[in-house]
Amino acid sequence: MRFWQKRLGLEEWSLSLRVVRQSEIDRASWGNAEWDPEAKTGVISVLDPRDYNLKGGELKLDMECTIVHELVHIQVSPLAAHDEQTREDVVNKIMVALMNRQCPN
Numbered sequence: 001m002r003f004w005q006k007r008l009g010l011e012e013w014s015l016s017l018r019v020v021r022q023s024e025i026d027r028a029s030w031g032n033a034e035w036d037p038e039a040k041t042g043v044i045s046v047l048d049p050r051d052y053n054l055k056g057g058e059l060k061l062d063m064e065c066t067i068v069h070e071l072v073h074i075q076v077s078p079l080a081a082h083d084e085q086t087r088e089d090v091v092n093k094i095m096v097a098l099m100n101r102q103c104p105n
Contacts, residue, residue, distance in 0.1 A: 001044065004068050007098070008075050013040045015074075017067065022051040030062065030105060033070035037077060044070045058104045065103035069095045 001017045013035075025032050025045055030052075035042030046066050052059050072091045096102060 001067050001071070004064075004071050004098075008071050010071060010075060013042060013074070015042045015044060015071075017044050017046065019048050020045045021048050031066035031070055033073050035074050035077065042074055046070075054104055062104045065095060065099060065105075068098055072098070 001015065005011065005013065005015060015035075025047065029047075031044065031046040033042055033044045044067060046063050049059055049063075052062070054062055069091055072094045073087075076087075076091065076094070
């Protein structure tokens with residue numbers, strides 16, 4: 001996470017990472033982020049490998065993709081898109097550009 005946090009210019013943020021079971025996040029997601037823009041703090045949650053549908057290299061790649069995806073949410077949070085799907089589309093495009101590859105999920 002620190003590598004991507006620095007690459008995205010979020011070094012001044014105090015961010016933590018936690019691994020969570022599927023029951024702790026939305027069933028349709030592999031992670032989420034909660035942040036406070038005033039305090040520049042936040043927590044990124046990623047799905048526990050025990051709850052993943054992937055193994056090995058694909059699992060590691062997808063967990064990295066999830067972390068980058070959530071960091072990009074924090075990065076673009078000051079931009080107010082009109083709807084959630086538009087925000088998701090922008091975040092996914094930036095994530096793919098940064099990763100220079102598509103992600104398994």
